[in-house]
Amino acid sequence: MGSPASKCMRLHRPGAQLVAESRPLPTPQPGQLLLRVRACGVCRTDLHVVDGDLPFLGAPLVPGMKSSAKSSHKATTSVCHSARDSACRGSATPAGNANSVFAARRNLCDRARFTGYSLDGGYAEHVVADARYCFELPQAMDDAHVAPLLCAGLIGYRSWRFARDAQRLGIYGFGAAAHIVAQVARWHGQEIYAFTRPGDIHAQQFATELGACWAGDSDREPPVQLDAAIIFASVGALVPLALRALRKGGTLVCGGIHMSDVPAMPYSLLWGERSIRSVANLTRRDGVEFLALAARIPVKTQVETFALTDANAALESLRTGALTGAAVLLP
Numbered sequence: 001m002g003s004p005a006s007k008c009m010r011l012h013r014p015g016a017q018l019v020a021e022s023r024p025l026p027t028p029q030p031g032q033l034l035l036r037v038r039a040c041g042v043c044r045t046d047l048h049v050v051d052g053d054l055p056f057l058g059a060p061l062v063p064g065m066k067s068s069a070k071s072s073h074k075a076t077t078s079v080c081h082s083a084r085d086s087a088c089r090g091s092a093t094p095a096g097n098a099n100s101v102f103a104a105r106r107n108l109c110d111r112a113r114f115t116g117y118s119l120d121g122g123y124a125e126h127v128v129a130d131a132r133y134c135f136e137l138p139q140a141m142d143d144a145h146v147a148p149l150l151c152a153g154l155i156g157y158r159s160w161r162f163a164r165d166a167q168r169l170g171i172y173g174f175g176a177a178a179h180i181v182a183q184v185a186r187w188h189g190q191e192i193y194a195f196t197r198p199g200d201i202h203a204q205q206f207a208t209e210l211g212a213c214w215a216g217d218s219d220r221e222p223p224v225q226l227d228a229a230i231i232f233a234s235v236g237a238l239v240p241l242a243l244r245a246l247r248k249g250g251t252l253v254c255g256g257i258h259m260s261d262v263p264a265m266p267y268s269l270l271w272g273e274r275s276i277r278s279v280a281n282l283t284r285r286d287g288v289e290f291l292a293l294a295a296r297i298p299v300k301t302q303v304e305t306f307a308l309t310d311a312n313a314a315l316e317s318l319r320t321g322a323l324t325g326a327a328v329l330l331p
Contacts, residue, residue, distance in 0.1 A: 008125065018123070032130060036125070038069055041066040042329060045151070054257070156181040158286045178232050193222045254276065254279065304324075304328070
């Protein structure tokens with residue numbers, strides 16, 4: 001008898017459609033868990049991998065950075081964290097010593113591996129994951145609605161941590177991450193100013209329903225100056241627009257793993273001690289803190305579900321901006 005088979009959606013070259021295939025059941029290595037995928041969120045980074053915006057690391061690849069799954073080794077619901085840190089214990093300095101700063105911020109490890117990018121991900125019936133980056137999920141949420149918490153929610157939370165002291169918070173790109181972050185921010189008493197693609201009235205109405213006190217086109221200035229802003233859209237042209245909306249001393253957080261080129265802009269937009277920072281990956285602390293907070297609030301996700309074999313349609317909905325909330329694949 002052959003080994004058990006597991007269905008998946010595979011990418012064979014960037015820019016191509018995913019292909020439905022069967023593969024042998026993945027075999028976990030020491031320190032890994034074999035997970036039965038119950039739901040997998042479709043995130044912007046998946047789209048960047050499929051479209052070739054990020055360097056392609058080899059084929060065939062099963063995308064999928066966030067999944068709600070059952071462990072085959074214990075009866076708890078687990079999720080595979082997008083950051084797979086294989087053996088990093090801190091980056092080595094030229095002298096060969098462990099850098100204590102990087103040891104404390106392992107999300108910046110140069111040797112990190114990522115589920116759905118450098119390793120097969122959750123667009124499948126089964127996936128193997130580093131046990132250190134699996135988390136017990138809130139039991140009150142079903143698999144489809146918890147899946148967006150695991151990438152959009154987690155990277156959104158890390159982005160928001162750098163803007164949590166802002167009274168007036170702008171959010172550029174009101175998709176999967178933004179609709180979760182908006183709930184966290186409102187729970188903390190922040191005012192939300194939502195910026196969408198020009199003319200996207202539906203997304204603006206959605207933002208208002210989630211508590212935004214103002215929602216408008218991304219090329220408009222808000223009615224007040226902002227203390228901080230987060231850009232979730234992968235559009236570099238938003239950087240000068242967001243800086244223009246910030247008060248002096250304000251912070252701009254770029255929350256994506258990929259962004260188109262930032263255009264040339266006058267120094268006056270940055271002057272006045274405004275700052276720009278990026279967010280790279282996550283830490284385990286982010287996951288533990290956010291999942292506990294999401295259950296406490298509680299965060300409610302809006303999802304559109306697709307069959308696993310309809311992954312290409314889900315990606316196209318994300319690509320064209322046709323989604324409200326998040327897309328989720330159900331194997």
